[in-house]
Amino acid sequence: MPQNPFIIATKTVNAEVYVFDYSKHPSKPPMDGACSPDLRLKGHNSEGYGLSWSIFKPGHLLSGSDDAQICLWDINATPKNKIIDAQQIFKVSNVHQSSSLHEIFHFIIALDNCHDGVVEDVAWHLRHEYLFGSVGDDHHLLIWDLRAPSPTKPIQSVVAHQGEVNCLAFNPFNEWVVATGSTDKTVKLFDLRKISTALHTLDCHKEEVFQVGWNPKNETILGSCCLGRRLMVWDLSRIDEEQTPEDAEDGPPELLFIHGGHTSKVSDFSWNPSEEWVVASVAEDNILQVWQMAENIYHDEDDLPTGEPASTPTKGP
Template structure:
């Protein structure tokens, strides 16, 4: 494919995305109770709400924080960011009949005082692939970087504006991977236990409570069974020793830390079957209540697992397939 043809195809895809966005925006009052949009300076590959929530006296809104990151061009600095969002209280009167987009950088409905504001920027080496807070101490945020290391920041110890020298100073550097990745999950049961999956086909487990050397910590355990990129990892929400992983090798693996071998998962399921060369891209899943696991991927299927007994496969609605391809 020639360069001109690639550019033309890119322009057509961009126009299609813009048209679909306009259609979505026009129909938001029929889909949601509240919509607030805010344009960021750079794309963010990650987003997560922080658990703290405040209700200013005499106001009809609450204030909540979220974690964001940047994905800038090569010559621009990257940041781990905290944003502050104003959300209407449940008993406030909202008008959801009209989407207000008079301003090009934001819009919305259902919230007269809706506002998104970046309140803290922390220097970060390269883009932030993923960021997750530790449940037991939300001030601690782990980030997946473009290098092999995983960073841990205590954002309460960093200024709201980053140093002008651009120096990245994480409070802890976690080592064990050889390449970048996206999988990241804190244990809700064991404080400081962090899982990570990367493009090196490995899963690393750290306990950040262990004594670090020069602000760096080696992995406590490394699991290497996947034969391709480990796209995502997640702890079970009810069983502290169980976690799962999905990879480009088309497998969903369930692990039990009580087993003596780190090279043998307790469950192994082919989550997707197709011709050679087609893999689970952008795979993600969630280990939820009881023994149920949900897994999605871009090849138009939604999978529900009740291990170890059965697997249910649901096709996605045709209208959703376009957004996953």
């Protein structure tokens, strides 16, 4: 939780979300392997991946799962036997056989605008406390507003990719920009003011994209990782820059760097909030790497300190 780093939320295979207060648990797990969460959050019917803490409201947690639902909890609520039920569930209501044609028509409209399948990821907007986004296996990117009268209707919806959408991230500097990653091997950028058409497509991954993340100290720097053991760093300020034929063979001008240090699928990564170019990445072989690009990769030669040797920028590790 951003307001308290000791509070940690985790997804489980039994559909519940567990919340732990790290300060109340030993550094070494008990010998019997028993898991004792401080809170158990209920609302989902199946497991999933997406979790997002609100940076505006302490204790407000979003979750997306395989049950095509998005749950919202306030962990400040009074638990009953350490259990807290979802404060709100975003889903399409079931249509009963006795429903009128009018009700069925409105159900179909709602269904067209909501997730029809697994919700892969959720994320709070970083500027507007009532907004959040979700993506799913139905190829859609949805934008939701907690102030809307109906929880079954997102305020914006777009078919974002040709494949399942695995992740999304709002830009921390530009309130209109959101990035998505997909099984179609691309990363796309969208402008919330005109969400119907992607601003730009980053197309260099050889396998499906699992995670995207913005540099918290630089508006134009975006990272993405994929099944192909690579983590790519993009500089969007370089889009459409002229390239030599040799440079073009390495990728588009906005591809700044490729980290190839992992030997297994890169599951997730995180930018260091204090050091602008430091990244921690983790792979499915349980190896965590903390790494940083050489300065000459992200700085022009003319910007390097006097007397420092400048090597040719490379997009390799």
